[in-house]
Amino acid sequence: MTSAHPGLPEFDYVKPSDLSEASQFLALHVSDARPFSGGTDTFVRMRDGFFNPKYLVDVKNLEGTRILKFDASEGLTIGSAIPMNQVVAFSEAAAYYPLLVDAAKSVASYQLRSRATIIGNICNASPAGDTIGACLAYDGVLNVHGLDGHKKLPLKDFFTGPGKNLLKPGDIVLSITLPVPPKGHAGQYFKLGRNRLSDLSIVGVSALGYKDPSTKSGFTFRLAIASVAPVPFIPTLAEEILSTEPLNPDTINRAAQAAMDAVTPIDDVRGSAQYRKYMVRNLVKRAVNELQHKLTA
Amino acid sequence: MGFHQISVRVNGNDEIITVASNLTLLRMLRETLSLTGTKNGCAAGECGACTVLLNGEPVNSCMVLAVEVDGQEVITIEGLAKDGQLDIVQKTIIEKGAVQCGFCTPGMLISARALLNRNPHPTEEQVVEALVGNLCRCTGYSRIIESVQAAAERS
Numbered sequence A: 001m002t003s004a005h006p007g008l009p010e011f012d013y014v015k016p017s018d019l020s021e022a023s024q025f026l027a028l029h030v031s032d033a034r035p036f037s038g039g040t041d042t043f044v045r046m047r048d049g050f051f052n053p054k055y056l057v058d059v060k061n062l063e064g065t066r067i068l069k070f071d072a073s074e075g076l077t078i079g080s081a082i083p084m085n086q087v088v089a090f091s092e093a094a095a096y097y098p099l100l101v102d103a104a105k106s107v108a109s110y111q112l113r114s115r116a117t118i119i120g121n122i123c124n125a126s127p128a129g130d131t132i133g134a135c136l137a138y139d140g141v142l143n144v145h146g147l148d149g150h151k152k153l154p155l156k157d158f159f160t161g162p163g164k165n166l167l168k169p170g171d172i173v174l175s176i177t178l179p180v181p182p183k184g185h186a187g188q189y190f191k192l193g194r195n196r197l198s199d200l201s202i203v204g205v206s207a208l209g210y211k212d213p214s215t216k217s218g219f220t221f222r223l224a225i226a227s228v229a230p231v232p233f234i235p236t237l238a239e240e241i242l243s244t245e246p247l248n249p250d251t252i253n254r255a256a257q258a259a260m261d262a263v264t265p266i267d268d269v270r271g272s273a274q275y276r277k278y279m280v281r282n283l284v285k286r287a288v289n290e291l292q293h294k295l296t297a
Numbered sequence B: 001m002g003f004h005q006i007s008v009r010v011n012g013n014d015e016i017i018t019v020a021s022n023l024t025l026l027r028m029l030r031e032t033l034s035l036t037g038t039k040n041g042c043a044a045g046e047c048g049a050c051t052v053l054l055n056g057e058p059v060n061s062c063m064v065l066a067v068e069v070d071g072q073e074v075i076t077i078e079g080l081a082k083d084g085q086l087d088i089v090q091k092t093i094i095e096k097g098a099v100q101c102g103f104c105t106p107g108m109l110i111s112a113r114a115l116l117n118r119n120p121h122p123t124e125e126q127v128v129e130a131l132v133g134n135l136c137r138c139t140g141y142s143r144i145i146e147s148v149q150a151a152a153e154r155s
Helices: A019-028 A040-046 A082-089 A091-096 A098-105 A120-122 A131-138 A235-244 A249-261 A273-296 B023-030 B088-095 B107-118 B124-130 B143-155
Strands: A010-016 A033-036 A054-058 A067-072 A074-081 A143-147 A149-154 A159-161 A172-178 A186-192 A204-211 A219-226 B001-012 B013-020 B051-054 B057-058 B073-075
Touching: A019 A054, A019 A172, A033 A219, A040 A143, A054 B088, A074 A091, A074 A120, A082 A091, A082 A098, A082 A120, A082 B051, A091 A098, A098 A131, A098 A186, A098 A204, A120 A131, A131 A186, A131 A204, A131 A219, A172 A204, A186 A273, A204 A273, A219 A273, A235 A249, A249 A273, B023 B051, B051 B107, B057 B107, B088 B107, B088 B143, B107 B124, B107 B143, B124 B143
Parallel strands: A010 A054, A033 A054, B001 B073
Antiparallel strands: A067 A074, A074 A172, A143 A149, A143 A172, A186 A204, A204 A219, B001 B013, B051 B057, B051 B073
């Protein structure tokens, strides 16, 4: 039950001075400490009683968390402390990663995005996370610091269930790197909410497409769908149909149907499972049509 | 539970305050500094009644810990007027009659000021997008949006 009382339950605020101290603290207090950055999800869930950590560990000031840079060979790296608004305002993100910027702009409100982060969205591992689909479509790799030092985790293997991910005790995600995307690609995030702006998604379709002479259709499409499965969902059969068959209305219809058949949504307060399935079909079709239009215009 | 001493500049005044770990910026403003213009609505980052400027950017102060603003600058509704002169958005919101109960108004004004700072001449769509996080249960938004547009035209 949500309380309108402004108070948070009691906890100790901890601000480690370096990465190894942070990882060791989190590993030592594995069941009663939680890292946080923007806090936009953490604080709400604490108020609602979903968790009650003894320690909140502020990881915003650690080395490597404030990076925001684009490199023509490595791509875009976004630190875990970078709020979504800063990513949206970063000119190279808008120029080279339009799908990500589109998705980030759809999250809640401007003032929430002053604090909310893309890494936070990823680590919460909500199937509804708006920016996760774009990070998947761009083949993101997480840069993580743990008890054994630095490591990389590909995002596509990261999610293991609703709210669950591959992070081990002591692991802190420092940043995500999105490789340089295919030249001339187009992207679009189609989000269906209960209102036009600011709501969580009933269904969210992240779609990226580019001309690809190596495929039979001449195109490659990458799709990721939010709020339709226990984890952010990639409809691989739909993607395959779109690259192996001539791109025409019939192919697009069959790909959209394949996506609809593959998702396993639940009924919840935002929509029924059956409605979500139909919306997956409609939005995948609309997304592919839109991308085809952009790529051939 | 731990306590922390912070120094923070609020509406141009430097404050040194001892805060509990779980004290939100919203409660610090209202209960420690008696700046009650900032309102507590949903306490979940959805209604925007508690919006303040943190280093020039609007944030929901219910979603920020007081300890996190150590060394930073906060502007609340009480700090929007300068030298006894209301901010232009304050003037236009009065002129347009865009206030009924007034509970959302401080947050609306802070979001509007932040918008005009980053984009002095927004379109209607951009005004709407900037105010999405500020809920009003009285006016139906039209006059609020008109106020922001009028402020942009006059500044």
